[in-house]
Amino acid sequence: MRAIPMSSADRHRGRHPLDEELFGPASTPALRQAVADLSWLLGRGYARNSAVKLVGDRYELRERQRLATARAACSDTAREARSQNHIPAEILHGRTVWIDGFNLLVTLEAALSGGVLLHCRDGCLRDMSSVHGSYHTVVETDTAITLVGNRLAELHAASVHWLLDKPVSNSGRLAARIRELAEQHAWPWTVEPVFNPDTDLIAARDAITISSDAVVIDGAASWYNLASDLILTHRCGPAWVVDLRE
Template identity: 75%
Template sequence: MSSADRHRGAHPADKELFGMEMLPALQLATADLSWLLGHGYARTSALKLVGDRHELKERQRLAVGRAACGDEAREKRRHSHLNAEHLRGRAVMVDGFNLLVSLEAALSGGVLLHCRDGCIRDMSSVHGSYHAVVETDAAILAAGKRLAELGAASVHWLLDSPVSNSGRLAQRIRETAAAHAWAWAVEAVFNPDTALIAARDAVVISSDAMVVDGAECWFNLAADLILEGHVGTSPWVVNLRNAPSTTPGKSRTQESCDTCR
């Protein structure tokens, strides 16, 4: 199948798994998992406990796992996050696959998660292989136009070289930049996460939890583009950010965990 035929859209079961009637359970599960993570529970076992308690399907568990974070992590990310106006005149480093896959999903009707830390995250995965889709060029263009509007002084894209087709995507990004006279550097490196975390003089563009936790400062470009209407007309955003508070009262998940601590 060529890129002209591929999309990064919704899974056939997503309408049922992420419909409005499922939202309360998903929000409560996100709140429960966030509480457990904030109290030192291991992510894998905590997610199983919450998923079993709320009878979540595998894809719903994946969503809750991506959306949840403890209070301390949320506050740390909020503190290091910059507003859009603070990108003007700054060097920017872009977590390439992380950003583009989310924008591709937004443009093709895939499920997007508005997570507890404010990030927009997609439900796709790039595990060793990436294939361009119909929306790839539009995603690159949307990111480029917005970065130009925000006045970034320089833009350095990083892609994972072990991921297949990273070289082809790098060339595609370079060609888009050249067509619009954007002075971008595009590089495929073995471990972009390490380089992004080490970038002390640049604003990091990513929604990867490990990257934003380690970055000195970061900007939520995917959320900026998707929530402000710069990408697509009606992206499918599942709001798990405003999960119901579980304090001072406790859910049954939390009560059972207190019993077994």
């Protein structure tokens, strides 16, 4: 398989130098309690930013731990709604699937390269990476795309439509690589960089959405937790998962 350009040969989506300390076994109980407290506050109408500060101050969390707590928490109402709209794997058979491209790929790249993954209150696995307007492929990018393709082929999805954030630099180059891999494997895929993938994913009412982004899965008619499917079944190897559920 041809290597991706962009000097990805020595780049990974791995862990932060402090992650062993911030997310190690000694830190997990406080983080788990912080997620529970933040979820309680969110369920009672507290603004997210002020609630994160309140909980973070109480447990003396570092900045990266506060970010993790915010990503892992959700109200009981949100958790129940997300659970009701989540579909089992067999429902993908013969259906059209839309993928939140950067959301899925970055999570799988982090899993494959040993980055920390948060097992969140709604059952999603979320990474600690962020694109911040620029995406660069890593050593694990081709593997991540291939894992997605093989799994969706196993589930017999009828067609797959990837959406990438067009304003993010290198989205066009990534789209070309995804198309190339799809052609090599005869996967029924299309790939489209768009200005606002969240809006398009939510508007695709007849399709199954693949994402772990809270905004997307809260608005989607139905969604599938493909990242968790691949990671928790060890298709990405022995991933580093920090369970922040109660």
